[in-house]
Amino acid sequence: MKPIDMNHVQENLDYFIDKQVYVHLETTNGAYASHLNKKAYNVGAYIRNAQVSFNQAKIVKDGNIHRVGLKLEMGWIYAEGLTDWEMTEDNKLLLAGHDREGRLMVALELSETPFNY
Amino acid sequence: MEKHVVVIYPHPDDESFGAAGTITQFRKQGVPVTYLCGTLGEMGRNMGMPPFANRETLPEIRREELVNACNVLDVDLKMLGYRDKTIEYEDRAEVASHLKGMLEEIEPSLVITHYPDYAVHPDHNALGSAAVEAVRLMDVRKRPVVWAQAISNNYEADIGKPEITNDISDYFDTKMGAIRAHSSQASGILRQFEPEEQNIDEDIKRRFSTEEFFIWEFRD
Secondary structure (H helix, E strand, C coil): CEECCHHHHHHHHHHCCCCCEEEEEEEECCCCHHHHCCCCCCCEEEEEEEEECEEEEEEEEECCEEEEEEEECCEEEEEEEECEEEECCCCCEEEEEECCCCEEEEEEEEECCCCCC | CCCCEEEEECCCCHHHHHHHHHHHHHHHCCCCEEEEECCCCCCCCECCCCCCCCCCCHHHHHHHHHHHHHHHHCCEEEECCCCCCCHHHCCHHHHHHHHHHHHHHHCCCEEEEECCCCCCCHHHHHHHHHHHHHHHCCCHHHCCEEEEECCCCCHHHHHCCCCEEEECHHHHHHHHHHHHHCHHHHHHHHHHHCCCHHHHHHHHHHHHCEEEEEECCCCC
16 A cells, blocks of 8 residues: 555545445454553444445545545445555555554445455 | 364464464474464454555465464464454354364364453454364263463453463474564564563563463363
């Protein structure tokens, strides 16, 4: 993956507008968060291959990180903390946020075909 | 001497961090070891530093690392095909029956797995629990012994000290070789133990030179 380029990501987000799109969205601080630090809580959420359609998509920059919001017909999807992106050869838009140690904090991915189980 | 040892853990690298020294010890005695690996660690957070994996390429990368680590450890590898972080949501009886079928075929004398409820990661607890259940369901005369590994911070207060403490210093280099075969995970995990760079090797040696197991008691 490479550091987010706003224009390129926006173009690729636009590509998915008004299509049936498979979404992968996750955020996590790891299964060992409270094992390694008593004061921490384990937190995570994960959706894979949910099928949605959105009519607006926007990337926003805030300091070092980015947010992406998708407006669905009857709701919203957004992800915060994104740092890197990639458009794969098979047209999957991958967005991810990595911490200083390169660990994944958040991921938002869009595809017209299902993600591998 | 053991006839055949089966190791059951959910993630590529659990075998290396958890039992690589013990596995090597058995292999040096000529005991066959089979690793039943639950998932491909598809949801891992460590993507290499700097990141070279992404969420979609990680499973294949970790599959390759797993094969490499198993070559270092000289064990037979079987992948169970579950998905990372979802084993606790699977039907426990189904997973246990899946494992039971494999154990009946391999006929091990010893099974090594995680100690249910004291193994920190939900996948560890769920697969450990399914493994114990699988053995419990086996014909009493054919049941292998079960060694269960507890790693939570609180286990000693609840379940005491493990019966087996294996000093694996003699196999430490093989263990580190197996750990480092998991390149996308290894450095990230090793780093979190000891943030001060100069102490990292000593700290890891202290932490990883002993492997401990409880002997599971079946009460039925």
